[in-house]
Amino acid sequence: MTAARGATPFRAGALAFGFAFLYLPILVLVVYSFNRSRLVTVWAGFSVHWYGALAADARFRAAALTSLEIGIAAASAALVIGTCAGFAMARFARFRGRLIFGFLLMAPLVVPEVILGLSLLLLFVAAESVLGWPAGRGILTVTIAHATFAACFVAVLVRAQLARFDRTLEEAALDLGARPLTVLWRVTLPGIAPALVAGWLLAFTLSLDDLVVASFVSGPSATTLPMAVYSSVRIGVTPEINALATIFLGVVIALVSLAGWLMARQERRRGTASA
Amino acid sequence: MTGIGRASRWALIGLPFLWLALFFLLPMAIVAGISLGETTDAIPPYRPLLSISAGGIEEHLSLANYRLLAEGCLKAYRDSFGYAALATVLCLAIGYPIAFAIARARSRWRQTLLFFVMLPFWTSFLIRVYAWIAILQPTGFVNRLLRAAGIIDAPLPLLYNAFSLELGLVYSYLPFMILPLYASLSQLDDSLVEAAADLGARPWRSFLAIVLPLSLPGVAAGTLLVFIPAVGEFVIPDLLGGPNTLMIGKVLWQEFFDNVDWPAAAAVAMVLVAGLTVPLLVAQRFLERGRAA
Numbered sequence: 001m002t003a004a005r006g007a008t009p010f011r012a013g014a015l016a017f018g019f020a021f022l023y024l025p026i027l028v029l030v031v032y033s034f035n036r037s038r039l040v041t042v043w044a045g046f047s048v049h050w051y052g053a054l055a056a057d058a059r060f061r062a063a064a065l066t067s068l069e070i071g072i073a074a075a076s077a078a079l080v081i082g083t084c085a086g087f088a089m090a091r092f093a094r095f096r097g098r099l100i101f102g103f104l105l106m107a108p109l110v111v112p113e114v115i116l117g118l119s120l121l122l123l124f125v126a127a128e129s130v131l132g133w134p135a136g137r138g139i140l141t142v143t144i145a146h147a148t149f150a151a152c153f154v155a156v157l158v159r160a161q162l163a164r165f166d167r168t169l170e171e172a173a174l175d176l177g178a179r180p181l182t183v184l185w186r187v188t189l190p191g192i193a194p195a196l197v198a199g200w201l202l203a204f205t206l207s208l209d210d211l212v213v214a215s216f217v218s219g220p221s222a223t224t225l226p227m228a229v230y231s232s233v234r235i236g237v238t239p240e241i242n243a244l245a246t247i248f249l250g251v252v253i254a255l256v257s258l259a260g261w262l263m264a265r266q267e268r269r270r271g272t273a274s275a
Numbered sequence: 276m277t278g279i280g281r282a283s284r285w286a287l288i289g290l291p292f293l294w295l296a297l298f299f300l301l302p303m304a305i306v307a308g309i310s311l312g313e314t315t316d317a318i319p320p321y322r323p324l325l326s327i328s329a330g331g332i333e334e335h336l337s338l339a340n341y342r343l344l345a346e347g348c349l350k351a352y353r354d355s356f357g358y359a360a361l362a363t364v365l366c367l368a369i370g371y372p373i374a375f376a377i378a379r380a381r382s383r384w385r386q387t388l389l390f391f392v393m394l395p396f397w398t399s400f401l402i403r404v405y406a407w408i409a410i411l412q413p414t415g416f417v418n419r420l421l422r423a424a425g426i427i428d429a430p431l432p433l434l435y436n437a438f439s440l441e442l443g444l445v446y447s448y449l450p451f452m453i454l455p456l457y458a459s460l461s462q463l464d465d466s467l468v469e470a471a472a473d474l475g476a477r478p479w480r481s482f483l484a485i486v487l488p489l490s491l492p493g494v495a496a497g498t499l500l501v502f503i504p505a506v507g508e509f510v511i512p513d514l515l516g517g518p519n520t521l522m523i524g525k526v527l528w529q530e531f532f533d534n535v536d537w538p539a540a541a542a543v544a545m546v547l548v549a550g551l552t553v554p555l556l557v558a559q560r561f562l563e564r565g566r567a568a
Binding site: 007010011012014015017018019021022023024025026028029032039042080081082084085087088091092095097101102103104105106107108109110111112113114115116118119120122123125126129144145148151152155180205208209211212215216226229230233241244245248249252253256260 | 283284287288291294298299301302303306309319369370375376377379380390391392397398400401402403405406409410414416450453503504506507508509524528531532537541544558562563
């Protein structure tokens with residue numbers, strides 16, 4: 001079973017089982033979002049009623065806007081911080097504190113969210129009572145919290161891409177008289193652009209998806225989309241959530257396909273340029 | 276360090292270092308401090324650790340929160356590690372064949388298959404966990420299917436117990452196991468396996484002697500990426516767990532939100548961090564080594 005490439009009954013079976021398991025709940029969500037009945041388990045005919053109900057729900061609309069605002073700001077901050085960190089880890093083999101730096105970058109990837117959330121909340125509360133900043137909790141505090149853990153994910157992607165990056169390109173540009181900043185801007189950053197795009201999208205998704213950290217560090221002024229979903233799920237199963245999940249899925253597939261297409265196009269361009 | 280001056284070097288290291296020190300390390304220190312404090316009916320609901328009065332500086336440090344924790348939460352703490360360990364083993368058992376099949380698939384298929392492993396991860400985690408409620412509840416999919424097939428008469432209790440909790444954990448963390456396993460398995464040199472086959476090794480033998488040992492870095496990385504966050508999971512025990520399947524992440528949440536006992540929540544967090552320190556240090560070693568290879 002290890003020798004040849006391609007499909008064998010064992011491999012096909014493993015994949016079929018794995019994907020059935022991963023996609024069963026998603027399939028159920030999508031199918032029942034078009035169900036006429038309020039019951040999530042009984043099919044009563046096709047309808048887009050729940051999409052209308054969702055669109056008319058001001059609570060979800062406001063929460064979605066809040067989440068978008070936080071997601072864009074947090075992903076952008078995470079991109080800057082994470083790219084710096086990725087450069088530092090990929091390019092500087094030795095500096096004082098590298099071990100601690102590496103640990104600080106790795107820990108937020110795995111530390112349970114309840115701990116991240118609680119610790120940041122206690123920081124914000126302490127900072128407010130000592131410094132008077134941040135005044136209250138809301139969009140700003142959630143953005144800071146999301147940028148913190150998302151930056152560590154961005155750093156992983158940027159670091160991996162830099163490790164594959166051909167440094168002779170930079171050296172050639174420098175030898176031809178380009179200034180270091182020009183090299184960074186015209187050679188290095190375009191070279192790692194796929195990681196930057198993927199990093200931003202990943203950071204944005206992580207922010208959009210986070211319930212636990214946001215619940216801790218948010219205040220009454222800012223309810224994010226997962227917080228709104230959670231409070232309605234706590235009350236009971238409602239088909240509006242299915243409609244929301246389906247829209248989510250559609251947007252994600254569209255975005256990921258777009259990113260994939262852009263990357264493929266870039267690869268093709270690079271291919272024709274070097275040929 | 277071609278083209279990067281001393282100042283930019285400091286900026287590249289300094290910005291993320293300061294940010295993480297301020298928003299990750301310092302908060303941990305504050306949690307440690309507050310876990311030694313007392314609750315009061317105030318905003319914020321804890322007493323300052325030091326107070327200055329006419330009599331001088333007083334300290335209000337106590338281990339009371341930890342003592343309460345040792346009495347009340349030992350089971351939740353132990354169970355969390357147990358559920359997470361079982362979920363890790365199950366993810367490994369299910370994820371390994373999948374990662375293997377993807378790594379051995381023809382190259383034009385590999386990216387597509389990986390994309391479909393990742394796709395659920397890009398959609399709302401909360402909503403995916405919630406979807407299992409509709410599948411597992413007494414009138415849900417599985418029960419209606421089994422009843423229609425005449426296998427059972429009364430609905431099976433599939434929801435709000437250890438079964439649904441474990442299912443939710445495995446379901447949610449499976450991609451985090453598959454991806455590092457795939458990363459290791461895809462680097463495997465085909466010629467080693469072919470050489471073993473030429474020398475007459477049976478497939479299982481060459482798997483155990485060659486493929487498995489060479490994929491151990493991926494096994495280690497996947498194990499840590501699943502186990503550490505799963506121990507402190509909140510959403511899954513909250514939505515799919517029952518009254519008898521408490522996990523420590525949910526205890527922390529309840530102490531904080533329902534009991535408004537911040538020092539107790541901080542103490543729970545500290546104990547959780549203490550239990551995860553060793554796995555975290557191991558994780559750093561493995562993830563660094565995997566990258567160096």
